[in-house]
Amino acid sequence: xxxxxxxxxxxxxxxxxxxxxxxxxxxxxxxxxxxxxxxxxxxxxxxxxxxxxxxxxxxxxxxxxxxxxxxxxxxxxxxxxxxxxxxxxxxxxxxxxxxxxxxxxxxxxxxxxxxxxxxxxxxxxxxxxxxxxxxxxxxxxxxxxxxxxxxxxxxxxxxxxxxxxxxxxxxxxxxxxxxxxxxxxxxxxxxxxx
Numbered sequence: 001x002x003x004x005x006x007x008x009x010x011x012x013x014x015x016x017x018x019x020x021x022x023x024x025x026x027x028x029x030x031x032x033x034x035x036x037x038x039x040x041x042x043x044x045x046x047x048x049x050x051x052x053x054x055x056x057x058x059x060x061x062x063x064x065x066x067x068x069x070x071x072x073x074x075x076x077x078x079x080x081x082x083x084x085x086x087x088x089x090x091x092x093x094x095x096x097x098x099x100x101x102x103x104x105x106x107x108x109x110x111x112x113x114x115x116x117x118x119x120x121x122x123x124x125x126x127x128x129x130x131x132x133x134x135x136x137x138x139x140x141x142x143x144x145x146x147x148x149x150x151x152x153x154x155x156x157x158x159x160x161x162x163x164x165x166x167x168x169x170x171x172x173x174x175x176x177x178x179x180x181x182x183x184x185x186x187x188x189x190x191x192x193x194x
Contacts, residue, residue: 001129001177003035003061005098007113008045009106010073018105019048021135025102025169026052032173033058037097039090040064040082042075045104050075063093091116100129100176105138121181122159129179131164131172139165 012018026049029036036053039046040062053060054077061080065087068074074081084090095117103114120126132139143165149155162181166172 001032001034001099003037003097003099004029004173004176005037005094005101005117006049006104007101007106007110008038008049008104009110010039010041010044010046011107012044012048015136017136018045021133021167021169022049022104023052025049025104025133025173026056026058028169028173029053030056030058032177034173035059035061035079037061037063037094039094040075040078041068041073043073045106047075049104050078054078061097063090063097065090095120095126098128100131100179102172102176103130103132103139105135111142118163121162127181129164129176129181130162131166131176133169133172134165134167136167 022045030053036049036058038050038060041047041064042050050060050062059079061082062075062078063082063084064074065084069083082093084093091113101117103110114130114132117126117128118130121128121130134140146155146160150157150160164172164175166175
């Protein structure tokens with residue numbers, strides 16, 4: 001992996017445990033010479049991860065729509081900044097540039113981006129690893145909901161297992177580097193869609 005897209009919040013609650021995890025993730029990415037691809041913001045968790053990578057002489061590509069640049073939330077010190085016309089182009093550009101995806105704590109936007117790339121993986125539209133850095137159990141309830149989806153047969157266990165759930169950034173990145181996915185095309189065959 002030469003680049004990892006990170007989805008995370010535009011807010012930061014000051015949690016020292018979260019900050020330490022972000023620092024460890026930045027150290028892990030720069031040690032492996034992996035470029036950060038993220039939403040281009042200077043605020044919140046977004047700003048923290050970008051600054052941590054940059055402080056270690058790592059490479060950071062931001063992708064941000066023009067309307068957010070106009071609100072002066074764009075980071076001005078990145079290795080590269082790509083400005084898009086809208087949010088859809090931003091998400092597509094980030095997905096194209098990244099060789100894998102890591103989800104940090106965030107809100108609606110973070111979850112929306114996570115489930116979009118996860119759905120694309122499930123459908124075989126890409127074969128890139130997806131990892132959740134589950135700091136302090138932040139995403140425990142989300143994974144419990146996925147288990148409920150499996151129990152109620154709205155989600156296959158094989159697709160539930162596509163996501164790495166780790167609290168340690170080093171372990172998460174190591175698992176992602178070994179990832180090999182084959183799409184489950186039974187869903188398509190059962191419905192004559194292949």
